[in-house]
Amino acid sequence: MILQVTEVQNAFVGPNGYADYLKNCSYSRMLLDQRGVTVVSTLVPCSLDISTCNANAISDAGRLNLPSGLQAASFTHLVYVIPKGLAVVCGWVGLAEILGPQTWFSPDNVGIFSKGTVMQELLHNFGLYHSWKDGVEYEDYSTAMGSGDSCPSAPELWRLGWATPLAQLSSSTFPVATFKAFSLPATYMGPTGVIIKIQPDWLGTFYTKNVYLGFRVKAAGDTDLQDEFHQKLNVHELDKTIDNNFYAAGDPKASIIGSISPSSSVTYFNFKLHLLTGALSSNGNVIFLKLCRFVVGPDECMANNNGDSSTTLPLPPSPAPPSPPRASPPRRPSPPPPPPPPPPRAAPPPSSPQQQTPRTTLQGQLVYRTSGTWVLMAALDDVYRLPAQPIDPTTSTPVPSGSLVFLKCYLSSPGGRFCSSVADTRILDPVTPFPPQATNNATTLISALVMVMSLTRNSSSAECGSRSGAEVNDVRNAFLEPNGYADYFNNCSYGKMQFDRKALTVVSASVSCSNDILLCNLDSLSSAARQQLPSGVQATGFSSLIYVLPNGFASICGWVGQGELPGRQSWFTPDNFGIFEKATVVQEMLHNFGIYHAWRNGSEYGDYSTVMGFGDSCPSAPELWRLGWATPLAQLNSSSLPAATFKTYTLPATYLGPKGVLIRIQPDWLGVASYIKDVYLGLRTRAAAADRNLMDEFNGKLNIHEMRKEPAADSSFVSPGDPRASLIGVLDPGSALTLSSYKIYLVTGSLVNGGLAITVQICRFISAFQECTPEASLPRPQSLPPPNLRSSPPPFNKSPPPYKPPPYKPSPAPTSIPSSVAPKPPTPAPPPRPSSPSVTKLPPPSPPNKSPPPTPPPSPQPSPPLMLPPKPPPRNNGNVGPPSSLLRLPSPPPRPALPPPLSPSPPPSLASSKAKTISLKDSWFTKPRIRTAAGRLCRTKAECINFRSSRSIRFLKYQFH
Template identity: 30%
Template sequence: MLRVVDTHTAGKLWLVVAADGTMYRLAGGQPLDPGTGAGVPAGRLIRGDCTPEAGSTTTCVGLTGLVLQSLSAPIKSVNVSISLLVVALSMAETADCSMSQPGVDPAYVTSRFWTSRGGALGGYARQLEACSYGAMTISRTAFTVLTVTLPCSAALLTCDQTAIANEASVIAKQRLGAAAFSRFSHTMFVLPVGVASDWGGLAVQRGTQTWLVAGAWGLDKMGTVLQELLHNFGIHHGWRDGYEYADSSTVMGFGSDCCVSAPELWRLGWASPLLNVSRASLMEGVPRVNVSLPATYLGPRGAYVKITPNWMGGAYKTNVYLSLRGRGGGDWGLSEEFVGRLSVHEALAAVDNDFLATADPRYDLIAVLDPGRRLHLPQHRLLIQTQELLGNGSHLLVDLCRYPTSPTDCPMPPLRTQCPNLPGYTWVRDVERVPVDDAETYSVIRSDLPSLLYACEADSRFKGFSWQASGGASLGGEPQGSCRVRTEANRNLTGSCLYTRIPVRRPPAPAGTPEATIEAPVRPLVMVLQVAPECGGMATASTYASTLTSLFWGQRGVASQLSACSYGKMSIDPGGFKVLSPVIIPCSNTSTFASSSPCDPTMAHTARILANRTGWAVLGDFNMANAKANLTNITYPTLPNDDSSLMGGADACPTGPELYRLGWATPLAVLNDTSLPEGLPVTNLTLPATALGPEGALLQVLPTWLGEQYTKQGGDSRLLERYAHVLHLQESVRPELSTVTPEFALVNLLGQGRSLDLPAFRIVIQARALTDNGRRMVVDLCRYRTSAALECRLPPIPTLCARAVPARGGFHMAPGR
């Protein structure tokens, strides 16, 4: 079978794949049809004699006696379940090559495909299923990661993909058995860690093999992984304005946390058009108006408009696709540039209209239109205009018209004034509130909505604002807006939008928190265990008594730390503190010893010193689990424990949810369906550092998310630097207050000026700025129905200066002028 690989940097690599799966490079490139002289397309079954390159068994410098046996067949891409074998390669040094490199951990590969480490939907496999509306899936039961070690060689070091695949496949067949290996429909080779290449991923076009590098541009990038898999199904790269790869609205270009474009949906058969527009269905000079185009993520039926401009006669060369993109489904991470806007693609008609064609149809993004815009395509004698978004951005009204000679031949409806939907506001089109006296006069005028809102909402008199997207003559047509004390319209003004603010509901006071875990002082018994000398135990435990006493009662000891962290709600009784050292464990009958000695677990607050974790030992008696961390959205490596908390082994206080669980601190606010309405942000919540005291020390967002902001003070004076002055987001697997040990996981850290969208919970959180010399942080929250970008209008983030935290003294920060 003739195959091709786009190497991205060195052109196309043509291959012949034998019946046993062995790949042979064709040094001469694409072979020619002996009868016509035309290039033989990929996917054609051929037969010929290979002239091998000297010293090589897999490169043909010549191909003679070429016979074409069968035509290329369409690649099935609907109702497909991929049985994927991932081969994680490592490299072992040899006598001729001293280099060795580890392979990617199989568990890590699996997590990328099947957990949230691979994206908000729960991994690459879930993303593919969402983007295809279930038409293409990866089989979970068949999915296998196999580790294969290859000897260090020039082929491996230079990323010779054919040699790597051939050698690794032989070993995989030996390990799995030929029959088991043959049951996999696709094979993905992940190169050893540290093996560099000028590509992040490669694939056999219309084949079954893919290659990925280990790291950010390969295995760790969802767009790369899905792009290479879809190359196997015949999909080429996305284009924009004539540049290959440049379409970042699709994984076939530079997009990552998104799906594919409308023409790619057509080619794959994953979605059908809302309209098929042609000469027969669109009459010349008769507009088709108010076409309600849904966002592509809403489903496979009616997902786009396909235009076949066959009215152009001999000038008909390309098709046109119209689609609305939004954040939802597999497009959860779509770039803001495309959200709520009309994407216009062109495609080479000769390829696009032929499902047997294997050439690149060049799906080219030529325009992205905001609502209220008009696009003239003279090469198609076509006018396209967008009206307003409907349904919180889920649909867009579109008008179409083809003309005989001039755009003026199309009696298009006028473009309606565009009043963007802003959560927390109502609006009326084409009216204005003209101030009637000095009390109503505002001097605030801004040319962009975020700045206008920020300025207006700072004034307690503010009731709404006026906005003209096309501006006034004095501003040369630039947008402008100004604040209003009253919003009752008193003048008609075409092109103006008058907004009225809906009163903001503040979150209610917390309904209550658990009682403090400990009211009476703790009386801990600390035992130092030592194996009996006759069993080989070291007689050193007796020296620990004074050390442990100092550890509890010295400066910044356990006693003072516990008191500071609990805001005085838990203390250690000096008279009740006792150290037993040593406690000898006999050579035999250790189980009897454990139940009859002072180690009896029924004794309250017993710390068995097996490691220097006395803080954990004390709180461990009060039904507190080890704190876990899963920092998936920041640059730190994933940590087994949350080392911002003493429950994770840190020299610091408990985290927000642990403080709440222990009854040591109360929330500043509890946000739920009632107190945080959809699309209506709760803003300017000034969250103090947990070190400042027990009242209002954290935000509790039900059902699962909690956040608190730390600084290095009080019991947190030795908090690791990466956790200071940032917003901590933690998930509670079981948030209910029960006798079950809770599980709290640190999932993200937000520095000031950063925001985070949590699509799984339809909530966006913004850590706007530190105040009070880093002791408090201003936080905004908003929950949404489908799109944070369209529904949540959070206050703009001010310009921030770099933070400096000296050992003593202080610095003042001010935004740039």
């Protein structure tokens, strides 16, 4: 049966039809000529191409069978409605060309009669791509470009040229630690000043995405807006390379990262952005908000705001005319984390005593927190946050964490706890060895006080609601149950570090909510918890203080675990990725004893063989040595390892320690200039107790690590900084390996002693491994790429993610590491597990896209359009979205545009435009292809992508002819 032409006609030009939608959403900047809309019915002969759902064959046949006197060339937009039943075999309900005039729809309520479907495909013709959420295409239900039925989102309004910003913020217009207040109208009230565009260039090389804010209300084109987004501030991110350059090709991946209710506060740590929403205006069409960017944490904003955290915000002054358009709790890692803190540098002296309040007698222990924060702790309740790691003026070197120091602190505000700058730093007592007496057989007994926090409502603040916490018994069991945290420490340390089970105290602490607590100020949280301790329980009586935050704080703080390095305090979220994740708890507590994260291939956390990286097993050989838990079977240097001479050892598995379970090599034969790292060998074997969770990659194999020797980091337990214990090799039994940069030749025999030991032969050479004469049965060595002993690894290519639950990303390394030593993302070997990268940052935003290759100059003639991936059939809930079983075609690049002019330049009026709908007959069958710029069809994904990547796109002015 042929679809009724009048039904299709009414869908376009009837009340609240597609013409009204375009007019309302575009603020009349895109109009459909309702008198020019022509809907006809055509009958076409069936063919093989048509029966296989060849979109080009369908459209060609439709145009060839138009009624007499009607020419397709008279219209710029051609809409094809396929016969009933064909959508099932085609696998989509809507299909469009990007930067082209043609669209195809199924003849049903999820195709041509779905406003969201039709609007999405038509806007593809104008260069818009699908909208995303949590890395999933179509998942943004706030816009027709995802799976919604409402107007485009803030970044899409900008890219279409329909709306202009109320403000555009960057480092030059957005001072650090300073709130900016705005009154943001709902987007439907545009086109002028209804979005805020943020370009976080203060992130440096980690600036990969722009952020957009838009206030959405059910009205005009947004009458079908879902409740999830109604009267809320919608936050989006998209790729800045494409967003900032209208000639750049590719999908900017506009992604929704938040929908914020009035009177709320949200911190996007990976953008270093703190956001406060206030009340709505009396008519509900305007939201008041404050924005602040920070360096380390959002409490900087409160410190510089003189304690004013009011969210009832004044109307801002009229902004300058903006430039028009032409950017989830899981296991430890994915996000990239926020950029690491800058390298330590001497802070400039204050400009004048009138501007800052000096405190000239500040004295205490310097402590590093694994979120990237440096604090000076005069006492447990007397803590001051520093702007960076202090510099010793006598040596011009960073002051080691753990040192007792004196300095002059210039407070950001009278009575505050943040030093905006420091001066006259002096080391009163150098860093204390951690752990104490590491090389003897003393046992470290941990007496732990665990405070399980909950929040009570504060009636003076609308934001301060009550929040429950974890169950005290569950937390206690996590420490004391079989194979719990106490057993882990006992097994991995060979009894040298134990929890005092009788002294372990787990208590609940109900604290009153405050703005500082809602900003995840750790000192405020800790102090409030200690003040609520039961009678007779004193924090000073315990060696370790553990705080379990209230429910919901993972998204507020942006991590699941954090520890002091060195120190006695650690903080955890109340979930399976924080306090109830063994690896998270152990990693943070070992930070208290001076142990840093583990590395591999220049990637912090990249070592999966140890809990200090991404593993669930015991510390590695160099970490066992640093902790004082294990002793070497041999220590080799130029005096104990003659050149060209093999030394043979039977090395037991590390879990059989503490004595003689690792080999330490000090390659001083390299000379003073080249000897900068030591090498460690350890056999790892999965064991019932300690290493029960060791991964297969390391089980029954010789694990090879290197660790920084200078400045005596490996050789002295009092040395400062991260020694960067790094996994550089895993050697199977019966193998050989040359460590060229260390001039070491290793040969492994078979496993012995029931698989609990391995035979290892070690030789050092002068020029080549052939100087060593192996036995005839020994295998020829592999050649391990020599470790770069001097140059720094390439930097992270991390993107500041928005908040989304999985996955967590590790925190930046301490600022004592030079900025040139920025790690790369972890090797994607085993999937990262949710332990506690300290600090484990929420991603906020999604992984960064690689920058696309430069787009060639615009071609002189327009090219045929790409065909966008088809809109798939709806899900079970009735919303149009892609079933997981469907093959999604690659997305073509977006439209380029002219560089932004000095004043807004909306698209030309479409008042005289026409649209045409053709209805085809009968039932046919399946598969769309992609039209490339040259006009030919590519039949494979690789062919399409390869062809697409070299095409240039000419700027077009879009209108209906």
